[in-house]
Amino acid sequence: xxxxxSGDGAGTDRRDGGPGAATRRGGISExxxxxxxxxxxxxxxxxxxxxxxEVTLDVAPGEVVxxxxxxxxxxxxxxxxxxxxxxxxxxxxxxxxxxxxxxxDRTRIGYVPQRHTxxxxxxxxxxxxxxxxxxxxxxxxxxxxxxxxxxxxxIDGALAxxxxxxxxxxxxxxLSGGQQRRVLIARALAAQPDLFVLDExxxxxxxxxxxxxxxxxxxxxxxxATLLIVTHELAPLAGLVTRAVVVRGGxxxxxxxxxxxxxxxxxxxxxxxxxPESHERASTPVTMLPEVRP
Ligand SMILES: Nc1ncnc2c1ncn2[C@@H]1O[C@H](COP(=O)(O)OP(=O)(O)OP(=O)(O)O)[C@@H](O)[C@H]1O
Numbered sequence: 001x002x003x004x005x006s007g008d009g010a011g012t013d014r015r016d017g018g019p020g021a022a023t024r025r026g027g028i029s030e031x032x033x034x035x036x037x038x039x040x041x042x043x044x045x046x047x048x049x050x051x052x053x054e055v056t057l058d059v060a061p062g063e064v065v066x067x068x069x070x071x072x073x074x075x076x077x078x079x080x081x082x083x084x085x086x087x088x089x090x091x092x093x094x095x096x097x098x099x100x101x102x103x104x105d106r107t108r109i110g111y112v113p114q115r116h117t118x119x120x121x122x123x124x125x126x127x128x129x130x131x132x133x134x135x136x137x138x139x140x141x142x143x144x145x146x147x148x149x150x151x152x153x154x155i156d157g158a159l160a161x162x163x164x165x166x167x168x169x170x171x172x173x174x175l176s177g178g179q180q181r182r183v184l185i186a187r188a189l190a191a192q193p194d195l196f197v198l199d200e201x202x203x204x205x206x207x208x209x210x211x212x213x214x215x216x217x218x219x220x221x222x223x224x225a226t227l228l229i230v231t232h233e234l235a236p237l238a239g240l241v242t243r244a245v246v247v248r249g250g251x252x253x254x255x256x257x258x259x260x261x262x263x264x265x266x267x268x269x270x271x272x273x274x275x276p277e278s279h280e281r282a283s284t285p286v287t288m289l290p291e292v293r294p
Contacts (some may be wrong), residue, residue: 034097036061036195036226037082042091044074044081050089051077052250059195064217064227064240066258068265069247075230076114078247079197082228083111096194107136110193112184114200114230126175126183127168130155133190158186161223162216178209182216189220196220199230202237210236234258234266 035058043053052074059065067075080086082095084106093100096108110133134151159168162182167175172183181201188196201217202210218240221227231237234244238258246254246265254265 033061035059035094036063036096037228038092038094038097040092042081042093043089044077044086045089046077046086050250051086052081052247053090055091055252057245057252057255059226059228061194061226062221062224064221064242065229066234066237066241066244067228067230067247068232068234068244068261071232073247074250075247076199079111079199079228079230082195082197083109107191108194110188110191110196112181112188112196112198112201114203124172125169126159126164126172126186127155129172129183130158130186130190133158133187136191154192155186155190158189159183161189161219162186163212176209178205178212181205181209181213185213185216195226195228197228197230200232201229202231202233214240234261 037057037059039055039057041053042055042057043050044055045051055078067078069075077086081088082093082100084100088100095103131151134154138151156165156168159165162185164175164179164182164186167179172180175183185198185201188198198217202213205213214236217227217229217237221240229237229241234241241258244254244256244258244261244265245252246261254261
């Protein structure tokens with residue numbers, strides 16, 4: 001199997017392209033592409049506690065997947081499992097065609113955590129925060145490369161993609177919450193990952209900022225990025241999401257086109273995944289059982 005970074009040579013230099021450039025340039029998405037992510041009966045949890053189980057899922061390069069479900073369903077645990085932030089307790093997990101345990105370079109996944117903004121105690125410009133995303137790409141023996149034009153262009157490009165070019169030199173503490181989220185998306189973008197994982201990017205921001213964030217994600221998708229977006233509501237991301245995965249009671253209960261999602265799974269009611277699973281699962285219609293994709 002090939003991978004986006006080293007497959008056929010097309011993916012070895014991604015500097016002149018956006019996210020997923022390797023994929024677009026023809027390596028892996030055409031003819032027998034390795035899934036970016038492949039799970040088989042996978043379970044994730046914390047310590048002795050399994051939170052999500054029996055997850056079977058393939059995500060192809062360029063897909064924009066919304067992970068939906070009520071509070072406490074296990075959405076964040078699922079994506080944290082991909083990042084090694086929750087334990088992978090059973091089943092198989094491959095990332096970029098490689099068994100996850102053998103994947104040396106986790107920076108290939110760009111993560112924007114849930115409800116994360118930057119506090120006033122951080123004294124840094126937006127460009128400096130975005131520059132953190134470049135750290136894995138700067139060899140320890142050549143720190144001056146951080147100052148080279150090529151590196152600065154990537155940082156400026158990431159800020160432009162999220163619509164914050166004019167705020168590059170601003171102290172992040174002076175930016176709004178929605179703008180700070182976009183700085184964090186730009187930081188992930190600057191790392192040039194092969195998969196973006198965003199946990200609730202549109203939660204807690206006003207409608208105007210939700211639209212801006214959705215436009216930013218749309219731009220990434222147009223550039224060929226593979227996106228896994230945890231969200232409560234599909235509405236702010238409608239038109240962008242190509243596939244919906246619903247987690248309920250620690251199980252994937254729907255995997256398919258967003259247009260076919262039953263209204264009650266589109267989100268927005270912010271109900272909690274309680275009382276216990278047995279009740280939730282009993283109420284799950286048979287038609288909601290996994291529609292596992294090839
Ligand atoms: N670090 C942790 N240690 C132990 N249990 C945890 C941890 N993080 C989450 N959990 C538990 O895992 C369950 C699922 O939480 P998770 O955050 O994955 O759900 P979610 O669907 O993302 O919810 P929300 O929409 O509220 O973010 C919850 O019962 C939660 O208490």
